[in-house]
Each structure stands twice: as structure tokens, then as C-alpha cells.
Amino acid sequence: MAKISINLATGSLQKEEIIVGIDLGTTNSLIAFIDPDKKPKVINDTGKGILVPSIIHFNTAGEIVVGNEAREFLISDPANTIFSVKRLLGRSYKDVAEHLDTFSYQLIDDDDDSLVKIRAGNKFYTPIELSAEILKELKARAEHALKTPVNRAVITVPAYFNDSQRQATRDAGRLAGLNVLRILNEPTAASLAYGIGLDPTEEKTIAVYDLGGGTFDVSILSIQNGIFEVLSTNGNTFLGGDDFDRAIVHYWIEKNKLDSVAAKADPVLMQQLRLKAEEAKKALSSQNLFNEKLGEIWCTLDKQTFELLIEAKVTETLNSCKQAMADAKLSVAEIDEVILVGGSTRSPYVKAKVAQFFGRQPHDQINPDEVVALGAAIQADILAGNRSDVLLLDITPLSLGIETMGGLMDVIIPRNAKVPTKAGRQYTTSIDGQVNMKISVYQGERDLVQENRKLAEFELRGIPSMPAGLPKVDINFILNADGILTVQAIELRSGVKQEIAVKPSYGLTDDTVEKMLTDSITHAKTDVEQRMFIEAKGEGEQLVYTADRFIERNGNILTPEELTHTKLHITALKDALNGGNKDIILKKADELNEFTRPFAERLMDMAVSQSMKGKKID
Incomplete structure (x- = not known):
């Protein structure tokens, strides 16, 4: 049935x-x-x-x-x-x-x-x-x-x-x-939420002004043949509507002649004032005056004062827009559409300033809090194959990456990335004097490489002998339209380079791909837990290695008591590494770090003092 x-x-x-x-x-x-x-x-x-x-x-x-x-x-x-x-x-x-x-x-x-x-x-x-x-x-x-x-x-x-x-x-x-x-x-x-870019014949340059609660960014996009290219982006990850609220709170503290130090030391009062400021900010989007009381504190604010309070922050966002335009090498006249995103763009003052900057009315018909999620749903519908009018470009069926310490898979090109594509990441050595690096290329969705499909392996030889962490090795994956993957490795200090070409999808049936994807979801929780344990263990082992070396080379700057306690912390971390608990490893590593931090500072002070001996400072 x-x-x-x-x-x-x-x-x-x-x-x-x-x-x-x-x-x-x-x-x-x-x-x-x-x-x-x-x-x-x-x-x-x-x-x-x-x-x-x-x-x-x-x-x-x-x-x-x-x-x-x-x-x-x-x-x-x-x-x-x-x-x-x-x-x-x-x-x-x-x-x-x-x-x-x-x-x-x-x-x-x-x-x-x-x-x-x-x-x-x-x-x-x-x-x-x-x-x-x-x-x-x-x-x-x-x-x-x-x-x-x-x-x-x-x-x-x-x-x-x-x-x-x-x-x-x-x-x-x-x-x-x-x-x-x-x-x-x-x-x-x-x-996508505004329908821009759904027509493959459309060619447009657009600006997206996104002012949220805690962050601001502006992006300039070029849309051609259904492909979105980010020409430039700029912003401030610590600027948003929360700054508007803070400005109102400080204004009320001043107006009510409150002791600002005492007020700031009272978290309950500050939170109540912040919530009332948020209320005032929202109200002033549709009215000219907000006038309420919080206990004995008058929370009064008119639209004009509010705009003066936020003027500097809004100007900061427009400076970011100016920089983004310069980086994209475009004039404002070359922007076809402007889209507003984020709840803070509801402020009429913000809208007016953005319209003034770009010389056109921005799109704000869709709720700015919802527009990104709605667009993501449209993209999901395209990927599900439910929109025959939209071109779905070729995509990679499975993630591509390399093996890193502890047998982990480090993804460089994630699955469903558009083809052709290029991505890269920087790596370094884990052992002093390491001159060769083995690069193993894998395909799959699991966190451990042993569960994925090995595609190729090669060795980058001739890395200059340096302390661990100093060499810089760029590994780039270039996947062309025919599905051929070229993997390049280059050590930046010496210019030593090696590359290999592989065909990642060769020999994989749809059923195999489907099984690999299903397995990755089924085992996601255990895979990620295993990855986190391996990463914690790797970090712990590296810290033990560094601490042992420090004692070996600089033990003379420590008191006998400091030396004893450092060794006890190292032993505790080694014991934790032999156990299977990620949190205990991280706790012991944190304790060792905290205890030994002053030693590194002491060593630095001694080095500076030594280098300054006999030198005059004018």
C-alpha cells in the first residue's frame, strides 16, 4: 500500500x-x-x-x-x-x-x-x-x-x-x-528574495546594505548569466543597532543626571534601560516623540535628537559604502539596485541616508529581518530542482580536501560548490626542521579520512629547515568545468612547488554518492565528537612539546618551585592525553597555559633588557 x-x-x-x-x-x-x-x-x-x-x-x-x-x-x-x-x-x-x-x-x-x-x-x-x-x-x-x-x-x-x-x-x-x-x-x-538574478539573461550591479543588531556590512555584487560575483565587501563586525540603543541609554543617563559609574555598575538597570531604548528606537520609526517612565527615570526622546545620536554611526556605514565602491572600481551611477537588509535599516534616517548616498530609493518592501532567510529558501527550492526557469550550474557532488594531523579531513572545496571553482588554504609544519610534507587528497563527507575516498598523494620536498610553524605552505584546489582537479602546493618562503591532477568523480555511481552523504549525516554527531577529541589531543601534544622545549632551553630563568609546578602541569596534561575526555584535555592545557604565560613574558623582558645594555636613548 x-x-x-x-x-x-x-x-x-x-x-x-x-x-x-x-x-x-x-x-x-x-x-x-x-x-x-x-x-x-x-x-x-x-x-x-x-x-x-x-x-x-x-x-x-x-x-x-x-x-x-x-x-x-x-x-x-x-x-x-x-x-x-x-x-x-x-x-x-x-x-x-x-x-x-x-x-x-x-x-x-x-x-x-x-x-x-x-x-x-x-x-x-x-x-x-x-x-x-x-x-x-x-x-x-x-x-x-x-x-x-x-x-x-x-x-x-x-x-x-x-x-x-x-x-x-x-x-x-x-x-x-x-x-x-x-x-x-x-x-x-x-x-534572490527580490527576484534579482533569477533570470539568466539579466545583467546587473547591485549594492546590499546590511545593518543588523551587532554587525554592519555592504557588498557590491555583479550578476551575469545567473552567476553572482562579489566585487567588494566592507563593514564593521562590531557596529549595529545595539550601538543606537547604547547612545540612547547614555543620553538618558545624562538627561536624568544619574551617576554614570553607578548606573553602569548596575546590570539590571542597564538592561532595563537598554530594552526601553530599543522600544524608543522602534517607536521613532513611525512617530516623532517617545515619552515613558522607568521608575523615577524619564525616558524621553524626540526623532530629531535620536537622529543626532546615531548620525556618527550611520556616517561610519556610509564611509564603508564609499570604500566598497572604490574597491569595486565603480561609481554610484553604475549601481542598478540597492537592497536593505537587517532590522536597523527600518529607521527612516538610515533609509534616507542610504538613498542619498546611492542616488536612488533602496528596496525595502520585504521585511529586512526576513529577506535573507526568504532568499535562502528560494535557493533551496532551486537546488531541489523545483524551478525549471532557473539555470542550475554544475556542482561538486562531494567535498574535496586533504588529510591533516590525526587523520582528519580538512575540506578545501565543499560539496555543492559551483564548477569551475578554486579554493585554497595555508598550512605549516608540526615538527622542527621538517623538510618534506606529504599531501593526501580525499573526497567525501566524513571527518576521518579513513571513511572517505582517497584520490591522490604526493610529496612537497625541499621545504627550508625551520622551527615548527614557520614554513607557510599554500595548498590550492582548482576544479575545472570537466571535473578535473588540480592540486598545487607551494612553500611561500622558498617558492618550492609541486602539483598533481586527478578526476575526483571517476568511478562513483549516484548510489555511492548518496550512501556517502547518508553516512555523513548518520554519523555526524560521533564524527564531530571524534574530530574535536583529535584536535584537542593534537593541541595538547603540541603544548607538551613546546613546554618541554621551553624548560630544556630556558629552565634557568625559573625558580625551583616554578619548575616543579610546571612539570606537574605537564604530567597532568600528559595523563589527560592518555584518557579519552576532550574537556579534561582542554582544562589541563588551559591550566598549563595560564601557569606558564608569565615565563614567556619574563623571557621577552630579559631579551629586551639584554639588547638595550650599553645603548643610549636620546
Whole structure:
């Protein structure tokens, strides 16, 4: 007997599975799909609202709360409430060190270039795991609202996201149980939502102005033959509507003659003022005066004053637009369309300034909070083959990458990337004096190379003998229209180069590809856990190696007590490495790092002091 599925939410006959579009945002995230009338539609599950705040809270029992329910813990338990995790995707501690004051939770300084980790309770999380929790919440809401399984998705990212950040987003999707069909640029998604770029004969140059709660970026895109090319992007990942709220709060503190130091030291008051400022900002989009009271504090603001308060920040965004135009080597007259994205573009002042800058009215007909998710749903519909009017370019059926330390697969060209394509990443040596590097090329979706298909192997010889981490080896994958993959490896300091050509899809049937994809989803959780353990172990082993070498070479600058304690920390880390717990390894590595950090500073001070001896400073 044949089974027919009916979608209880719409009453219509249901295909086996829906492909969704997801806007994974810094401040809020949301999910959209194509409804039975072939229209993109955002999901509002059981009245919880369309926007899911990108906030994750870990309680003392280890339970995880995501979204609106997690927001209230920003004040009561800030150390275990994670927000703005998108800023940390694919980033190392060094990348975000200068913005630490914007995070109320603990980021781990492991003193190297590995990806940043976040501590909540006694556990360590990567931004990938945390983003996966947001995606799981979105998936659950969609499945509840649509009464059907949701396993496939298109997820959007900013145009400026690098390869590492895109791969981290893809990994987060997999960890959430989603088969990520494509990572799509947010400005491209916004264009698709307005129908721009769906006609393959259309040729346009567009600007996408995206001002969200915490970030701003502008992208200049060229659209030809259905292909979106990012000509330039500019912005500030720490500028957004939150800055408008802060300006209002500071204005009210001054107007009410409050003690600013005391006010800022009161987190409950500051949060109440911030929420009231957000209310005022929204109200002034449609009225000229906001006048309410918070206890004994008058929260009064007129439209003109509000515009003066935000003028400097808006000017900053327009300077970014100017730079993006210069980088794209275009004049404003050459821009055919302007699209507004992000809730902060609702401000009439922002709209007017953008229109003035580009000399044309921007598109704002679609809700700016929803436009990216709606565009992602359209892209998902194209990938599902439901739009015969849109050209779907050839894509790579499986990810291509190389083997890295611990037998891990490092993806360089993700599956579903358009062909032809080129991508690359930089690597270095892990052992002092290493002069050769073996490069093994694999195809597949699993985290361990042993589960994937080996395509080729070659050796880059003649790397200059240097300490570990100093050589810089660029590995580039070039995949042409015929599916031929060329892999190039070049050591940048010496110019030593080697390359090989392979045909990645040779000998693979559709059934084999399908099985490899199914296996990657089935084993996603264990694969990612295994990857994280291997990465933690690799970092721990590297730290033990570095600490042992430091003692061997510079033990004389340590007191006997410091030497004893350092050795105890090293032994504790070695013991943890022999166990199988990622969090214990990271905890012991963090403790060793914290204890030994002053020694490196002491060594640096001694070196500077030695070099300055006998020298006069005028």
C-alpha cells in the first residue's frame, strides 16, 4: 500500500521532505521554506515569534536553553549565557582578543592560532557546537510547525566570511543533523528574495546594505548569466543597532543626571534601560516623540535628537559604502539596485541616508529581518530542482580536501560548490626542521579520512629547515568545468612547488554518492565528537612539546618551585592525553597555559633588557 503524506499545517499533499533556508545571524536567526503556493515563507512556530535570538544558556544541570528563554539569563548568569557566537566562527583567540570586553563569558586563550573555545561551567565548547545548538532549535521549530522531517538546508553567511568560517558553518549544520546543500552569501540571498538574478539573461550591479543588531556590512555584487560575483565587501563586525540603543541609554543617563559609574555598575538597570531604548528606537520609526517612565527615570526622546545620536554611526556605514565602491572600481551611477537588509535599516534616517548616498530609493518592501532567510529558501527550492526557469550550474557532488594531523579531513572545496571553482588554504609544519610534507587528497563527507575516498598523494620536498610553524605552505584546489582537479602546493618562503591532477568523480555511481552523504549525516554527531577529541589531543601534544622545549632551553630563568609546578602541569596534561575526555584535555592545557604565560613574558623582558645594555636613548 502506498503512503501519502499530508502536511497538517497547510492541509496540502506533502513531498517526503522540505528543504529549508536558514539565516544564522549574530543577533537573531530564522528559518524559511517554500509554501504550497510556491512562495517563500518564514516559520513562526506556535506563536514563539519568527526571530530566534542567537543566545544559548547552560544551566547547572548541564541543560541547554536556546532563544527567547535564554535571553533572560544574560543578566542573571552571564558567564554561562553565550551570545554573538557567529563572531567567533572560524576565528582564533588572537582574532578576537581586542574585542574581549564585548563578551561576558570566558574565551580560552590557548596562545596559538587554533580555533577559539568557550568555557561554560566545566565544559569547553567550540563556536561550531554552539552554533549547532541554535540550528537544532530552528530545525525543531520547523519540524513542529510543518509536521514533517527537516534534514536538508541552505545556510547563509556574510560575503566576507573566509573559507574557515564557511566550513565551520557547514560543520555546525552537520552537527545539528542537517545536510547542508549550500553555504550561500547573505547579499546573494537578499537579491534572490527580490527576484534579482533569477533570470539568466539579466545583467546587473547591485549594492546590499546590511545593518543588523551587532554587525554592519555592504557588498557590491555583479550578476551575469545567473552567476553572482562579489566585487567588494566592507563593514564593521562590531557596529549595529545595539550601538543606537547604547547612545540612547547614555543620553538618558545624562538627561536624568544619574551617576554614570553607578548606573553602569548596575546590570539590571542597564538592561532595563537598554530594552526601553530599543522600544524608543522602534517607536521613532513611525512617530516623532517617545515619552515613558522607568521608575523615577524619564525616558524621553524626540526623532530629531535620536537622529543626532546615531548620525556618527550611520556616517561610519556610509564611509564603508564609499570604500566598497572604490574597491569595486565603480561609481554610484553604475549601481542598478540597492537592497536593505537587517532590522536597523527600518529607521527612516538610515533609509534616507542610504538613498542619498546611492542616488536612488533602496528596496525595502520585504521585511529586512526576513529577506535573507526568504532568499535562502528560494535557493533551496532551486537546488531541489523545483524551478525549471532557473539555470542550475554544475556542482561538486562531494567535498574535496586533504588529510591533516590525526587523520582528519580538512575540506578545501565543499560539496555543492559551483564548477569551475578554486579554493585554497595555508598550512605549516608540526615538527622542527621538517623538510618534506606529504599531501593526501580525499573526497567525501566524513571527518576521518579513513571513511572517505582517497584520490591522490604526493610529496612537497625541499621545504627550508625551520622551527615548527614557520614554513607557510599554500595548498590550492582548482576544479575545472570537466571535473578535473588540480592540486598545487607551494612553500611561500622558498617558492618550492609541486602539483598533481586527478578526476575526483571517476568511478562513483549516484548510489555511492548518496550512501556517502547518508553516512555523513548518520554519523555526524560521533564524527564531530571524534574530530574535536583529535584536535584537542593534537593541541595538547603540541603544548607538551613546546613546554618541554621551553624548560630544556630556558629552565634557568625559573625558580625551583616554578619548575616543579610546571612539570606537574605537564604530567597532568600528559595523563589527560592518555584518557579519552576532550574537556579534561582542554582544562589541563588551559591550566598549563595560564601557569606558564608569565615565563614567556619574563623571557621577552630579559631579551629586551639584554639588547638595550650599553645603548643610549636620546
